[in-house]
Amino acid sequence: MSYFRAIPRLPSLMRLFSREDRWLILINADPDAMASALALRRILSRRVHEAVIAKVNAVTRPDNLAMIRYARIHMEDFSPDLPGRFSRLALVDSQPGHHALFRKLPFTLVIDHHPLESPVEAEYCDIRPEYGATSTLLTEYLYNLGVRPGKLLATALQFGIKTDTASFERHFSDVDLRAFRHLSRYADQAMLLRIARSAFHRRWLGLLARACAGMYSIKSGQYAFVGEVDNPDILVVVADFLMQVYEIRWVAVAGVYGETVVIIFRSDGVSRDVGRFAAQISAGIGSGGGHKVMARAEFSLSVTEGADAEMFIWRRLNVPLKAARGASPQSPPPGQDVA
Numbered sequence: 001m002s003y004f005r006a007i008p009r010l011p012s013l014m015r016l017f018s019r020e021d022r023w024l025i026l027i028n029a030d031p032d033a034m035a036s037a038l039a040l041r042r043i044l045s046r047r048v049h050e051a052v053i054a055k056v057n058a059v060t061r062p063d064n065l066a067m068i069r070y071a072r073i074h075m076e077d078f079s080p081d082l083p084g085r086f087s088r089l090a091l092v093d094s095q096p097g098h099h100a101l102f103r104k105l106p107f108t109l110v111i112d113h114h115p116l117e118s119p120v121e122a123e124y125c126d127i128r129p130e131y132g133a134t135s136t137l138l139t140e141y142l143y144n145l146g147v148r149p150g151k152l153l154a155t156a157l158q159f160g161i162k163t164d165t166a167s168f169e170r171h172f173s174d175v176d177l178r179a180f181r182h183l184s185r186y187a188d189q190a191m192l193l194r195i196a197r198s199a200f201h202r203r204w205l206g207l208l209a210r211a212c213a214g215m216y217s218i219k220s221g222q223y224a225f226v227g228e229v230d231n232p233d234i235l236v237v238v239a240d241f242l243m244q245v246y247e248i249r250w251v252a253v254a255g256v257y258g259e260t261v262v263i264i265f266r267s268d269g270v271s272r273d274v275g276r277f278a279a280q281i282s283a284g285i286g287s288g289g290g291h292k293v294m295a296r297a298e299f300s301l302s303v304t305e306g307a308d309a310e311m312f313i314w315r316r317l318n319v320p321l322k323a324a325r326g327a328s329p330q331s332p333p334p335g336q337d338v339a
């Protein structure tokens with residue numbers, strides 16, 4: 001038995017490649033999509049006239065930007081006239097139905113691992129939802145074609161697999177592990193670490209500093225108010241950062257986004273069920289809920305009636321957590337943390 005499955009339709013794929021064709025590989029750029037596009041471009045190189053990668057979205061996450069920088073990924077930005085300059089279109093890590101810009105385009109090739117939503121019209125289509133990453137699929141193609149990935153490509157593919165499987169903590173299959181191990185023969189471990197470690201932008205540090213300096217203890221948890229934010233996602237970054245502190249069991253990180261107060265909750269899932277907590281503190285004033293370990297609450301700034309938002313939230317967070325009706329025996333008793 002060989003290391004990877006054989007790809008029976010590989011000859012029909014190879015027949016699609018002609019020296020005359022210009023290929024455009026479209027992606028909704030994330031690590032898995034970018035790595036898959038790089039691998040497909042590697043397969044196309046020297047088989048077609050030209051192969052170019054274009055993305056339909058803006059990349060802002062620091063780790064994704066680090067991947068682009070260290071793996072030296074060249075991508076065009078999608079523009080409506082771009083597909084017309086190419087004779088063949090390919091789509092990886094996505095399906096035509098996933099994006100308005102993809103929907104109307106005639107793809108020759110689609111390789112993806114998301115569940116099949118609607119039938120895909122393409123001369124060559126390989127969709128395998130059982131795979132944790134499209135990077136795994138492309139690694140199989142490289143292997144079957146006898147292509148040894150270079151250091152940058154192998155590292156990118158490893159990061160694609162690592163991201164989509166959340167470092168093998170989320171949905172993955174045996175073949176994802178095998179692909180990762182196979183790639184480690186060619187990849188640069190230090191580069192992979194450098195990419196994965198890029199967790200913050202410098203402009204976020206002020207907010208992190210504010211959160212760290214002004215935290216309030218509430219039982220086994222911490223509450224931090226960071227003031228106005230231009231994107232509520234930053235509150236998630238701050239909350240996830242604080243959860244890396246050993247002593248912190250759960251956090252509530254609040255900020256004001258426009259006219260809305262947003263509170264992001266994270267918990268170890270043992271000390272406090274933040275889903276229930278978020279629902280309780282927002283009851284009657286806004287919306288809130290989530291899971292045991294992650295939750296969110298939102299309400300209009302007008303609810304505070306001009307009072308200081310930081311203190312308004314602090315008071316609500318200090319109201320003892322009620323027991324849920326029909327709560328399971330493991331649920332904490334009213335007003336007490338299982339600490």
Ligand SMILES: [Mn+2]
Binds near residue numbers: 032093133134
């Ligand atoms: Mn993916």
